[in-house]
Amino acid sequence: MSASCDEDVASSCPFKLAGGESPVPGSCSPAPLRNPSPPNELIGLSDSIGRTAFSKHWFFTTLMKLIKVIEKPKTDEVTDDSAATREKTPVVSIKDNEPVKSVDPEATSPSKNSAPENGGSADKENKAEETRIMNIDDDLQDELCQLWDMSSDEDVAKLLQEYKAVELLSEVITQSEAPRATEIAVGILGNMACTTSVCESMADCMTLVDISLRLLTNSDTPTLVEATRFLSTVLSSEKCQETWLEAWGSDTQHCQNIAFILSSSVNRDLISNSANLLDNLLDLSDVLCASWSSVQLVTSIIEALKQLGLSNEEGTYSLLHSLQLISTQTSGVSAIVDQVETIADVLVEFLLKICEDEIVNLEESRSAGVASAVSVLNIMLTSSPAGYSLLYSGGDCIRCLLKIIYACDKEVVILGTPKSSPSLTSGNSSLIRTLKEVLYVIIAETVTIMNTEETDVSQTEDDELSERTTPSLLNYMNSSCERPRLIALVNLLLSRNGQEVIKDILDLCSRYKLTRLEELILDCGDTTD
Template identity: 35%
Template sequence: MDRNPSPPSSDDEEGQTEDSIGSTVYSKHWLFSTLTRLIELVTKRDKSQSDEDDDDETPLELDEDMENAICKVWDMSMNEEVALFLKEFNAPEIFLGIISKSKCNRLTEICVGILGNMACFQETCAAISEDELLGEVLLLLMCDPDPPTLLETTRLLLTCVSRADVMNTWLERIRKRPSVRDNLCFIMSSSTNGELLVKVGELVDKLFDVDEDLMIGWIKAECAKSDTPADGEEEPGVLGLVPSLLEAAKQLKYDSPEGLDVYLHILQLVTTVDEGIQAIVQHPEDGRQTWEFLFDLTCRDLCQPGDPPLIVQEQKTILSSILAVMSVVFTSQIEQEYTKIGKNLPLIGSLTRILGNLETCQKKNDDKLRSERDEPRDSECEEDFHLQILKDVCCEFLANLLSRLTK
């Protein structure tokens, strides 16, 4: 005779509870065994390499079962209780050893990805940031040729730099490693991986936003190195920051409007200091390429005659960055061919159109407030703030253009 199965005993339930990580359904035993298997795999491979005494290190081959298991750990690490459990298990130290020994791109990517998830939580981020050796290795990974590894490393660094409690620790490390600047410039100037370029841009944008001295140091690095060539030898060219930013922006022009916005904001930050303005205008070719790229965006891509006036709402931040940079270059390079007013008359029409669209948007916002008779919401105040910034920048640039025209 069929009957319903007996309910689990209280002992079974207690055992399951003891094996669970916090309030999750994830198993401590499974996580222990997975990390142990991974350690054994890497240790065995490292020992075999030592026994063979071979200088040509062969990367560790990750079988499908092991890869699937460690990827599950990667997914699990998005949970704070799992992240804390991994910290107690000394996972950051374990992953440091694996990254150093395995020479396996996929495994390095996964390990850094897990650390990146752990860094999303305050306690685990602090533990990762306090590990000096791990911090050094992560910065060294910025020269890794593997794009997925670079993406996860950049994501981890951005997460850490964005946390106020550990920000200074990472800024100090980055200041001490000029190679970080060189590696980021290389990625920006040569990569075609859109996702990586966006994340690198977000990292550089954050670094420059919180540390002006670091930004100035990176701007001046090219001049400092080019002024001191080795005797009798040609020193390898140092990638310029501005050309690297410009190359990344061109790459993202059509593929990622958000990424393009990020890089143009970096250019705007660069022009807030004298060193940054000089970096753009002191080399005529760099200045010309920057100007022509921004000119095309303004006159041929953004806020065009057939666009609805409300398009300026979507494009307000990117337009503000573009016009701010162009205004600075225009007033700094009167003698340059590319800034002559005769070649830039279309800018007057574009700026006038932007101002007209701004006026239309402002009227609609005012009408909406009058009809609702409510206090403006925070989001509306922020929107009005950004529109006002665009209006101010646009008016200043247009005034400079018209002043030059009358002369």
């Protein structure tokens, strides 16, 4: 086999070759006459990238191919060759008598049902524009895919940065309208951004900052998946957050682009990535949170929650946290109140799914999601006249809240570990405490609302009327709720110095003749002191 055959095979493989042997058996087997292989301990020392088994030779070869494609003229020069002349025929517009860019002659052939001569010049220019767009052949795409996999390694990412890969890949994204090429380029950048030093340097490339944000208008779903992942990753570095946040705040269209993706996409990976991106942006910037809190964004979040359900828990929890962050803004509260009925249905459905098991699982991520959902419920309860009736018209919401309160009360058992176990992380303990605070507030607000209602059942001796006018949540607590959950509720109130709330509940028990609930509360201790 000739030496050139060995070189061609080696250049197509990202891994260094041991002893000069070809990775492809068969016709490309090593030639019988050649220099002996070096010792195994010396093989590849000069060709490895850092501590990896990746070949520098293959790496450079692939980058050089990409550079050649980028630097290649975007229009093919017309030569005197008749075949080339036939392939690229100048077209003259009768209307303007000005030359139009070269197009495929078949587009203007009378046999192809072409448009009238005075029209269609714009279509011809569009076709000509397509010939100027950079494309990447399948072989190079495959090699770039291998580079994509390699780029997650820190040593490879740093070498890519050293050889200006950020600028090269930015040029690919700018010039290419081949969706696969754009997806690969963005994917490589996303992997590179996982290396802190590389991520920080990316913020200095304003071309990359600009084009990556404009990618949110791309119509190709795989490209959008990678773009949203990349935009979330670059926000992880504190040193470059300011640059990216300023870029996000420079145009309100960026918020509309995210809202459109959330409201219209059915791809769960894309929705989840977009949800994580939105959550990061709202959490990192009070300015963005204030300016983006709108009915449009709230509506988009609700649509995305309907699409995800619990099929992608990370995305769902990010959406709920975004909704909670929006609820901290005056404009956000107004937007939530505007959609209060739809939001109530979605949040109660979420809580029902969380509470499907007899014992609610409150691992760290779920604790955060549940706390966000309950916080938004509390905003709805206190800010909307319809909030109370929507949340408590049936028994589902109070059942879920009491199950969650019980889970918080038994947090160590639910996590399946003894108190001394390190797996009960401080982070999750903090989340449980936060969740307890939110639950206490929502229960206290609910009791206050019930006590201020003008319903007066004390004047009637009709037990049937009394039962019919008793709030459904109190009926559930008195007749159906398990004793351990009610005890957990009393423990929660007592732990937050909620004696006044307990007195109000006892007043309600007296008003609506709820004997079981009253006795149980009194059995928990002397709560009236």
